[in-house]
Amino acid sequence: MSLAECRSAGALEVKFVPDEDVLRHIADDAGVKVQKGKSQLIVNTKRFVKKLEAISDDEAQEILEEKNYVAVLGLCGEGTWGTGTYHRCYFGRFFLSQRLESESEYSASCSEEEEVEEAQKEVSTVLSHQKTPAKTKAVSTPPSRKTLTKKKDNMNNLVEEYFEAHSSSKVLTSDRTLQKLRRKRLNQQTLHDLLQKSPLAYAAEIKELNQQYESLFSKWMLQLHLGFNIVLYGLGSKHDLLEKFRTSMLQDSVHLVVNGYFPSITVKSVLNSITEEVLDHIGTFRSPLDQLEFIMKRFKEDSSLELYVLIHNLDSQMLRGERSQQILAQLSSLPSIYLIASIDHINAPLMWDQAKQSLYNWLWYETTTFSPYVEETSYENSLLVQQSGSLALSSLTHVLHSLTPNARGIFRLLAQYQLENKDNASYPGLSFQDFYQQCREAFLVNSDLTLRAQLTEFRDHKLIRTKRGADGVEYLLIPVDDSTLTDFLEKEDEDV
């Protein structure tokens, strides 16, 4: 049985490999070391075959319908991490070969390469994106025909053997990570667009659900006024609901919106915005507790002061601390501060002990909205998105564009040197003396003072980092990951 066979088999019986499978492959049967890099796609829906036919190359995939986005991911995964599918291929190959026997004739003399070529012709339309030289090279020796026929004879035996082999095999940690995806990760915009286009299931029902919650608004207001505070829980983003509450009920009153999911939110900033913007107080406080005391005093003195506080994600990373919660609880216990908050973490109620709960005086409302956490997660990095890299890259190019060509050259030298040494784990950086030497040779600087001046510029923009080695020599490093640096250099080359 050759791989070509597998491939032709794949053409006949094409099966869609879902994402979970891919994930499963990442997780398990890494212990089985088989032909690396080659696999077949088993896609069983004709519809899918048609679609795939339309794909001529890698780029074509990008214009795939967003519906198939996940499927595309699955394909990519299959294409590159073929080993994972070994056991399925094993079977697929097996009984497919029985069917194929009549149609395809194989001679023993037939070389592997030929077989591969032949098979590729058949499936080229389907799997053209896999047809890279690297891939074909990666085809390793398939099991011999003899063993194959043997196996054919006692299939049941084989099944048993298979499971025996697998049950005993130790589960090893897979090294197939997302990094190894040959397919480039999508940038945020593409991902966002793809997701945006997908229609929301059960839109009508969800809308109705939300309308139910919206009818509670005036009740919430009533209960807020009667001294309770309101906490919303349940699956789905409650951001929009609270936002609607804000726009419909709170337009005529002073209110504070706190985005708990904001990565650098602190209690201090919440208190600051109360003292500075609500109470118009100019001045600083020694500690948040002082500030809290001041706020409490002001609110107690002036009974006409009223403040609605909306906190999205009270249980966020930054606010879930004991001290923050204590301060917020004390704040909410003021009779003229009305707090309405949402929680999402499954263990969020554990934040509050009895004392805090009685300060908060919660009324719980279940608001399962099923809406996506778009806003809340917008600050987080997706695994599938190369977010941080692109940001760093853009800032790199941006800063360097405003510098002189000489300065750019200096940076290039450093970057190239760093990339040359990227495999060296203990690379300390380029020592200043060496760097000066190189720069002089490239006619970039004429004295070490000018170099230092340039370096100060870089350092101010946090483009380089200096550290002193054990021998007292100054080493220079660019604190950007290698891939970004490579991209940067490529881009520079294009520009020049």
Added chain:
Amino acid sequence: MSTRSLSKGCFVFKPSPKRRKVSRTTADYFREGNSDLEDSELRFATCQSLQKQVKSETEQIEEELNEQLFDNLVSFLRRSHSAFQEKTTEWTWRTKSREIPTAALVLGVNVTDHDFTFRSLSEVLQNNVTPYIALLEAKDCPGIKNLMQKLLGQLMNCCIDVGSSEEEDYEQVSHTRVRCSMTSLINWYESATKRTDSETPGKKRTSSRHWQSPPVVVIFKDMESFTTKVLQDFVVISSQHIGEFPLVLIFGIATSPMIIHSLLPHSVSSLLCIELFQSLSCKDHLSTIIDKVLLTTQFPLKLSEKVLQVLINIFLYHDFSVQNFIKGFQLCIVEHFHSNPLSILCCQLEEAKRRVNSLSHNQCENVRRLPSFRRYVESQVSEKQIALLTADSSLKEAVRKLLEDLNVYHENYFPILRCLHVFTSSLPKYPLGKQIRELHCACLENRVWETEEYESSLQLARMLNKSDLVTMLQKCVEILVSSPGREFDEIVERLKEFLTQFQKLEETYQERDESVSPQKELQKKTNLYNLQKTLLELKESRRSKKLTKFEMLRFEVVDYIDSLVRRYLVPADHKTLHEIVYFNTASVLREHLNAAPRIALHTALNNPYSYLKESSPVIYFAKCEPEVRFILRRSTHKIKCHSVFIDPLKIQQVVTWSISSSLLRIVSGQENVIFG
């Protein structure tokens, strides 16, 4: 303005000053949330007044409960303080003794309510004893330095309260710079007391309120959570200075007084002169609250069995917090008045009667829709039925009468409940519960005399001894005499009669004792035949168990109590119009107070359809039951759109009645039924 930003997490919105004027009041929100606008303002006002009433009542109860404890503490302070004043005169004695007077206040495990207790304690002390009070919490004092800082800060602030406003500024500036040590504390104390001494006569009032050279009271709210090192250091350091200023410590203890000895080594604890104070346990506290708030006719709103059960469960299994219980009750009040348009009648009887007169037509329809009222109409003769269903005036009259009945029912219910509790609480194993709340729940749930527990408790009651029975009867008489019920005179008479009978019985008993017992007679007789005869007789009598007079009387008493129970302890939901005064949506309460976010997430992920499914119920055609048809035929020309009629199918209301299609859409318990 949007709340999305890459650089900011907090957004303040201020309305323009013009718009700020049109701010809405709480009453507006109350009205808005209601689908019916019927009398919402009046309802809200009733709700508010009731809430206030409950609040003041519970506060008063708490005050009363704490009074004893606080009195004891104050007298303790006085004693220790007088010792200090003596000490100042005896120099030698002062150097010898370094004991700090300490009050160990055992409060039990509950953090939230203790805050209130401590707050009111410090208020009481501030008003009567001393202005110098510091409340310390373990989480503020990780080290002795923080403790001293906190202590000085609090003491100097309360000094400001007494001092004049000019001194305030001075003090505030200085206390930040003061070195936090015992010496500075003493210096401060001396200057503070000197200042109050030299105060102008105009300020005499404040100083006379406190004692001469008032003691410094330091309260450790949660003694167990303090680190031992801090406590030890503080005790040792302050014992060095006890001669120079009067210091009194109060330890709040959650577990047992033994903890002091396990936290502090002997060398340290010997520096303390500890006196123990026990506060009321939270369970007793709750019983008092239930007794005084729920089991009275004072408040018109009542809680149904399930609601009460939810509240009690939250208390017993979650927090032991009486405050939360009261909060739950307050929520019940709001929910009841918010959700039930007829709650307008949930007020004192006279007021309610007056309000009945001004009920609108819609409200009358609401009354007709009440299941209990429908049952009532059903029991009336047909002419009356029609009158009740069609004429608002006759309905109003009936409602007035029914409300009165309900009021009388409550007036009778609570005293009889207490009487029954007197009996059941002394029975072995407490078949009907030890607490009156359990009995109350049992009575509300269904007919208590039909339960097994009641049966067994009656049996046990039939075995009570005389002295118990007499004391119980006396207690019952007391309860009934003190209660306002009108029908109790007769009952009291009867019970008193029983008591005198017991009294008489005692007298006759003594007489009987003198008479010869059969055994003694037996010894006298020697005739064999006679002996045989008497023995047989004895056996006979034993088998038939001839009842003594006492036993007969006991049976009578128990039967009488039983008859009282059957007459007065009818469950509330058998009463007409109970929906008006009983709050019974326990699910709402549980949802809002005792939510389960984890379960909500679980169901949302596992079974999203439970949230997403269409909420409109299934509509199908059903055959008319003969009875329904009968009623329909009889009243077809009377039934209007949205009318109500009574039926055995538990059909609740006619939603649409269209003559053209001769279709009747009826909403029954869960589903809509359409009759052709």
